Amino acid sequence: MPTALTRRGIVVLSAACLACLMFGLEISSVPTILPTLEQELHADFRQLQWVMNAYTIAVTTVLMAVGTIADRYGRKRVFLISIAAFGLTSLICGLADDVSTLIVARFLQGLSGGAVLICQLAVLSHEFREGRERAVAWGWWGVIFGVGLGFGPIIGGGIVAASSWEWVFLIHGPAAAVAFVLAWTGVHESKDPEAGKLDLAGIVTLSPSVFCLVFYITQGPDLGFASPVALTILGVSIASFIAFLIAERISKRPMFDFSVFxxxxxxxxxxxxxxxxxxxxxxxxxxxxxxxxxxxxxxxxxxxxxxxxxxxxxxxxxxxxxxxxxxxxxxxxxxxxxxxxxxxxxxxxxxxxxxxxxxxxxxxxxxxxxxxxxxxxxxxxxxxxxxxxxxxxxxxxxxxxxxxxxxxxxxxxxxxxxxxxxxxxxxxxxxxxxxxxxxxxxxxxxxxxxxxxxxxxxxxxxxxxxxxxxxxxxxxxxxxxxxxxxxxxxxxxxxxxxxxxx
Structure with missing residues (x-):
């Protein structure tokens, strides 16, 4: 690490970089094991899609909410809880013995992964405020995040070749433990006394809209795109999105301020x-x-x-x-x-x-x-x-x-x-x-x-x-x-x- 950072700064940055590495790997390493999951867990094509989509939909669900929660109740506290949850849900993914369990575990992993992502950004922004150390910290964070996304496929393939698909997930257990200790010892607690209330209306309307749209596209060939069930699911998606737009329009503290567009x-x-x-x-x-x-x-x-x-x-x-x-x-x-x-x-x-x-x-x-x-x-x-x-x-x-x-x-x-x-x-x-x-x-x-x-x-x-x-x-x-x-x-x-x- 560059000398522009203090010893504590290096510890904090190490915790954030390890967290972002885990998050990136769970996006880019899992695709390489999908053919293996098809064989080992007898997953069909649409189930394999949900192994990935459960994670991304869950990340979307918590992105805006966790930032507000961390500001109100403490960024370090929520960061630590998120890291622990990510490690635990990764272990559940690795221990799954059927694809349905894996999909549910991936959703839980995505919830904690989205929280980890937002908290590490908040922690870095608060811990590194001066020009030189801020540039160094964000530079290293970007490099490590890129490594996680860029080298994820070869890491995932190497893990499968050397051991088994389970370790693509299980490896995050010890990694999360190290990140937890680094964050516990290095990160200072911080809050925003002016943090607003959680936009529950926005969360509970956006998430069903995305989920139902993905479900309609994924399951449409089996259900029939024009079948009553499929059209009902599509209608729920559209109605939820309209409700989301209305909720954000009337909210005093919306998570999406559409005026920026x-x-x-x-x-x-x-x-x-x-x-x-x-x-x-x-x-x-x-x-x-x-x-x-x-x-x-x-x-x-x-x-x-x-x-x-x-x-x-x-x-x-x-x-x-x-x-x-x-x-x-x-x-x-x-x-x-x-x-x-x-x-x-x-x-x-x-x-x-x-x-x-x-x-x-x-x-x-x-x-x-x-x-x-x-x-x-x-x-x-x-x-x-x-x-x-x-x-x-x-x-x-x-x-x-x-x-x-x-x-x-x-x-x-x-x-x-x-x-x-x-x-x-x-x-x-x-x-x-x-x-x-x-x-x-x-x-x-x-x-x-x-x-x-x-x-x-x-x-x-x-x-x-x-x-x-x-x-x-x-x-x-x-x-x-x-x-x-x-x-x-x-x-x-x-x-x-x-x-x-x-």
Whole structure:
């Protein structure tokens, strides 16, 4: 650690960095074990989606609430409780003997993980206030968070190869114990005497809206998208979201102050925040299935192949900072999103090669990761920097909520496209099978564990078709979001040019 920090400062930063490392690993390492979970726990495709979505939806549920709770009752106290809860729920995940238990445990782990994330941000902001030590602390925190997200796939693959899938979760037990001791000995207690009341109305309306929308997309193929049950679930989602908008409008202390969306840089950056989680991050859940089932790689090889997708996100942020200073975020953020889209289209071509392998996927993976690296830091800096300092915490909360909500929804959407593309190919390749049998085969293939009776060529081509649909959705979707972000940033300039042409 740099000498700019005191000994106690190093202890505090170590606690926060270890906490953020655990949080990042639980997002990026778990996708590499999904094919293993399918085999070991006999999980179907939709259950595998819920293994990821339970975590992200739970994180979204507590993001805004925990900040208020920590301000009122003590940031150190809530941080310690959150770390202990994360360690305990991680142990429950690792000890789960069926997929239903794992999904419930993942939801509980997400609740504690979201609390850990918000508390570590609050602790760092309070503990490091001076220019030099603040820069050093946040710099190290960003590096460690990036390591957790970037190296998660290879860490997860390595753990599975050396031991078993359970240790992807169990390892957080001792890590949480160390983080707890560091936080207990180093962090000073702090409160905000002017902290407002908890926005319960906002919490209890937003969470069901996201959950029901994801449930509708995920379970729609089985229920029938136009069935009474499915439409009722969709109606609850819409009604809950409308209730959320009303609750935030009339609340004296809303967790979402929608007036900040009148600030064009903030709006443009939030679109960019959602766009990254429409394309790059949800695809990370499914890309291991392509490397494992589509290309036949083992866990370690899959993790190594995924480094091409994740490492550029660690390398590009310094360049993004310099570009933002020169060209402004209103140009850099949409440009970074456009680069992600180029990467997805190149990955689609790479997967459609005569003999696809990691080399045919490499250009697209690198370019998509570079686009994410260009976009991510300017988005974060713009969302907090475009509002007054007293609203920075709320702005950061909206940013993280936009990321988690869009991630949860698009995990479901990409899963729908993947299974739909696989099913479309099987319908052509196996015309004699009935619809229920085809769907059963399609779900198995999409999950990375096809039925033994299917020919390898049929499985491979079905996966290639399904992933082609997903990559096309990711590429076109992020390009559309890039255009919306650009307009949000530059609407006044565009309007002025239209009214006063040369």
């Amino acid at each position: 009148r600030i064009r840089p903030f709006s443009g950056a939030i679109v960019g925040s959602a766009a990254m989680n429409l394309s790059y991050w949800p695809f990370m859940i499914y890309l291991p299935i392509w490397f494992h089932a589509g290309l036949g790689y083992d866990s370690i090889s899959t993790g190594l192949a995924l480094l091409a997708y994740t490492l550029p996100t660690l390398v590009m942020p310094p360049l993004a900072e310099r570009l933002s200073l020169r060209y402004q975020p209103g140009i850099i953020i949409p440009a970074g999103l456009a680069v992600i889209g180029v990467g997805f289209i190149l990955m689609k071509f790479g997967s459609a090669a005569a003999r696809p392998d990691w080399l045919t996927m490499l250009p697209g993976c690198l370019i998509a990761g570079a686009g994410l690296g260009i976009t991510n830091t300017p988005v974060t800096n713009t969302t907090t920097g475009s509002v007054s300092s007293d609203r920075a915490g709320m702005a950061s909360g909206i940013d993280m909520s936009a990321r988690m909500v869009s991630l949860a929804v698009n995990i479901a959407v990409m899963g729908f496209f993947l299974a739909g593309g696989v099913l479309a190919h099987l319908s052509t390749a196996l015309p004699d099978l009935d619809a229920s049998q085809l769907r059963l085969f399609a779900d198995g293939i999409a999950a990375g564990n096809p039925s033994p009776g299917l020919a390898d060529s049929v499985v491979h081509n079905a996966l290639r078709n399904g992933f082609g649909w997903v990559m096309l959705y990711g590429g076109i979707g992020v390009w559309i979001m890039a255009a919306i972000s650009f307009v949000s940033f530059n609407a006044r300039r565009v309007q002025a040019e239209v009214q006063c042409p040369d």
